[in-house]
Amino acid sequence: MSTPLEGTTAVVTGASSGIGEATARALASAGARVALLARRRDRLESLAGELGDRAVAYEVDVTDDEAVANTVEEVVRDLGGVDVLVNNAGYGSMTPAAEADLAEWRRMVDVNVGGVLGTTHAALPHLVKAAEGARGIADVVTISSVAGRKVAFPAANVYAATKHAVGAFSEALRQELAGRHVRVGLVEPGLVRSELTEDNGAAQDAESSMELGLMEAEDIADAVVYMVTRPRRAAVNEMLVRPTGQTR
Numbered sequence: 001m002s003t004p005l006e007g008t009t010a011v012v013t014g015a016s017s018g019i020g021e022a023t024a025r026a027l028a029s030a031g032a033r034v035a036l037l038a039r040r041r042d043r044l045e046s047l048a049g050e051l052g053d054r055a056v057a058y059e060v061d062v063t064d065d066e067a068v069a070n071t072v073e074e075v076v077r078d079l080g081g082v083d084v085l086v087n088n089a090g091y092g093s094m095t096p097a098a099e100a101d102l103a104e105w106r107r108m109v110d111v112n113v114g115g116v117l118g119t120t121h122a123a124l125p126h127l128v129k130a131a132e133g134a135r136g137i138a139d140v141v142t143i144s145s146v147a148g149r150k151v152a153f154p155a156a157n158v159y160a161a162t163k164h165a166v167g168a169f170s171e172a173l174r175q176e177l178a179g180r181h182v183r184v185g186l187v188e189p190g191l192v193r194s195e196l197t198e199d200n201g202a203a204q205d206a207e208s209s210m211e212l213g214l215m216e217a218e219d220i221a222d223a224v225v226y227m228v229t230r231p232r233r234a235a236v237n238e239m240l241v242r243p244t245g246q247t248r
């Protein structure tokens, strides 16, 4: 098996389920040591047990800036640095504005935007240091969404706003860090089968309207691994990946 990420450390937020869990597995298969971050310790420990010396579990809420900063320092002490950061932790609730719960809106902003900012801020000095080291490159990949490119339906309201926000932040960071050899990219999935889409009903709706069904989390994990294993001279800045049957 090819292990292009041998010797590197990857931090994956939201590694306890769905796209984050699949991405952690895929990065470990590609040779990385993976720091698994999320709130559900039992899920993280079970994945870490499966991945053996390739993974370590860290229980943290990405909306808690101080806890995130402490966790990133712990990862650096345990695993030696940060070569790859995957900002994946996210939350989505799709309700028309007139019926929405304001606390749900704030939760999406706190997790999808606040979590990306806190984790990126904490990891940044380590990513720059990694890019100055022997490998000469480091990566930040943020899992945005088709909803980060366009508002496909009104109930996407705040979810789409959070994903547009991380897109803008990511592009600014890309411009700032290009000369320092830290690549910054976005993966923009369409509908993926996960707890998120099962919980908000999107999976069930899509399943009945798309002959080939939704994507699996592994389809997005493949995109992340592709991005972070390019030669140093090539930076894949954006990947929009939809189920074949998804029209919007």
Ligand SMILES: NC(=O)c1ccc[n+]([C@@H]2O[C@H](COP(=O)([O-])OP(=O)(O)OC[C@H]3O[C@@H](n4cnc5c(N)ncnc54)[C@H](OP(=O)(O)O)[C@@H]3O)[C@@H](O)[C@H]2O)c1
Residues within 6 Å of the ligand: 013, 014, 015, 016, 017, 018, 019, 020, 037, 038, 039, 040, 041, 043, 060, 061, 062, 063, 088, 089, 090, 091, 092, 111, 143, 144, 145, 146, 188, 189, 190, 191, 192, 193, 194, 195, 196, 197, 217
């Ligand atoms: N599924 C889709 O169709 C789809 C499409 C486009 C984009 N996305 C994006 O893909 C990402 C992953 O979603 P998913 O579909 O894989 O959903 P998921 O299975 O529900 O996974 C969400 C992950 O985020 C973590 N998380 C949520 N709040 C957190 C917090 N406050 N602190 C730390 N971790 C937190 C959860 O872990 P804990 O609960 O253990 O903390 C979980 O591991 C999200 O950013 C989502 O917006 C998904």
